[in-house]
Amino acid sequence: MLKFMTAGESHGPALTAIVEGLPAGISVGSAAIDHDLRRRQVGYGRGGRMEIERDRVEISAGVRHGVTLGSPVALVVRNRDWENWREEMAVEEVEAEWETQRGVRVPRPGHADLAGGAKYRHGDLRNVLERASARETAARVAVGAVCRCLLKHLDIQVVGMVQRIGEVVWDSTGEWRPETIDSAEASDVRCPDPRTATSMRAAIDRAREDGDTLGGVFEIRACGVVPGVGSHVSSDRRLDGRLAGALMSIQAIKGVEIGLGFGAASRLGSRVHDPITVSGGQWPFGRTTNNAGGIEGGMSNGETICVRAAMKPIPTLTRPLPSVCLDGLSPVDAHAERSDVCAVPAAAVVGEAVVCFELARALLEMFGDAHVDDILRAMAAYRDDVARIWARDGG
Template sequence: MLNYVTAGESHGPYLSAIISGFPANVPLSRTTLWADLAQRQQGYGRGGRMQIETDQVEVISGLRFGRTLGSPIGLLLPNRDFTNWQDVMAPWPTAENDASGQTSSAARRKRTISQPRPGHADLSGALKYAQTQDLRNVLERASARETAMRVAVGSLCRQFLQAFGIEILGWVSGIGAVTAARQARGAVSAPQSLTAFAKIQQQVAADPVRTIDPATSTAMRTAIDQAQAAATTLGGRLQVVVQGLPIGLGSYVAADTKLDGRLAQALLSINAIKGVSFGGGFTLGEQLGRATLDPILATENGFTRASNHQGGLEGGMTNGQPLVIDLVMKPIPTQPQGAPTVDLRTMRATGATVQRADVTAVPAAAVIAQSMTAIVLMQAFCEMFGGDEFGRIQAAYQHYLTTTKAEFFDK
């Protein structure tokens, strides 16, 4: 089964990932991999860290001459900022950097954290893992820096899916109070050719906030500027749309095989994501049942639907319509002026530590959500059509498409 694990701290020497169960003989592109990572780093409102790093992940195993071997794929990404944090984040103790802190360097003592930030993992993580002497042992791993490796893993999965005519896009539908128009949102999520969808993908990739309407993009950037001037942060809304999915990915037979449940878990694992819905989402609860149905139609090319209120999922499975997922991202809790908290050394009220942060990371979250969706879809795809070798998966997929169509339409 396709799976992965990431490792590394935000200011440690490296981030890494191991992917197991990736099929053999899949052609991959380093250019695409690096372009996806660059998209995560970009976006209006990002902070200074992204000006330091150049996220160009190297593949260190499982790939030869651009094709996968079927063995574990190793990914490695150096943190360039580690140069400025060697005394603080060194893996091994030295005479100037011992575990007790008695002879630690001035740099380490200065960066020891005892003021947990509201909205972050700091306090809960420190209590759970007994790290109350220095909250940095929590926040370094809880940092969204880790998602660089998820984007790398997701990029390889997305390249696999593209070989089967499946395209994925994560884009920003709202920042703060600024929301893309309904017509623009409908243009992205409507059933369409992959050629038309590719134009939207290119437009989103070129936009500073990963949205599709120039006027909305301008308004979003103005809202970000205003939040920065007010020394605060902004959240927003993003959407993932997948075109070209077959009917039947996922399953209804067990709770942990339902595709919507698997997608929701993966997407809610992204830092600061607080809500996920599919298709009409929460608005479906306000309508009469007949208004929420997607009538089934038969055409010469197969089954289709008159609408897509369900967002491409029924009974935990894809139904052949575009997969449409909406997400809500809270504002980044780190505030430039700090936030009310207590100092764990004195238990007195104080201001939370201020770490370097973005004004908004909604555009980056859209790229991460795109990648997490790709991972889950590839897992479901390989479970259904085989996961050992690319050519055999292609044959199994084509057989499925041919036989399901022939059963009803080629008589």
């Protein structure tokens, strides 16, 4: 079974990820991973940290001569900022003055500080925030980029765009043509419509001037997924459940919709479910709409998979909210630290990564996981089988 684990603190020496269960024969290069790492780092509204970091991956296991071996793949992304935190984040014991140098005693509303401090008995909340930080998502993007290399062999494309920042909304419902994708890629708010993008940037500027932050919504689409990926037979194999869980596991994501999502709740069934038509071809079915977002019964249905995730505003505010100091429980303003004002464009790239991982996992379960050629053969045989069954039953 495909699985991964990440380790690393935000200002520690490095982030590390190990991916196990990848088949042999996938073309993987550090350039492809670095490309996604770069995409995660850019974006209007990011904080000063992104000026320091230029993430690059070191592949230290599982790949030889640009091809996966079938053994665990190990990925390391070094933190350049570590140079400025060597003593504060040292692994070895340090002198007492360094222990408290950048200690945090005032929890931020909306962050992991208070609950994490209580659970792990940390008086210094830095011990919580260093791991709770979304810096961890650099490792997850690296994992997703490797999975994207597998999906490329299978002709599956995963793309993310920003649909909302604060009150500013782009109507994402139309077809995403190659030009739409290119425009979003060129946009620093990951929105293909220039006018909406300008309004999004203005909203971010206003929030920054007010010492405030903004959230939003991103949408991820996956094209080329064969029908039947996932399963209706057991709850933990449902593709919708897995995608929702993966997206909700991203820091600050507070809601996930598949297809029409919450919008389906207020409509009649006749205005929600996607009529089935005959379209010809190996998979001879089409749909007049895609309100299901490409998933029915916990399985892909052959249409484009569409998921959206809502991100809350960044919890660290330069004009902080009231909090309580752990020393004497006196009321004070929350801890403020260099921070993003809005990170929805970056979160969309993280969203792509976790969707790539979940699709890869479900596809490997369905088609085998030893060598990529086995998977391609199994997929071709499956397509033939399905076509034959419908032809026979139809006749």
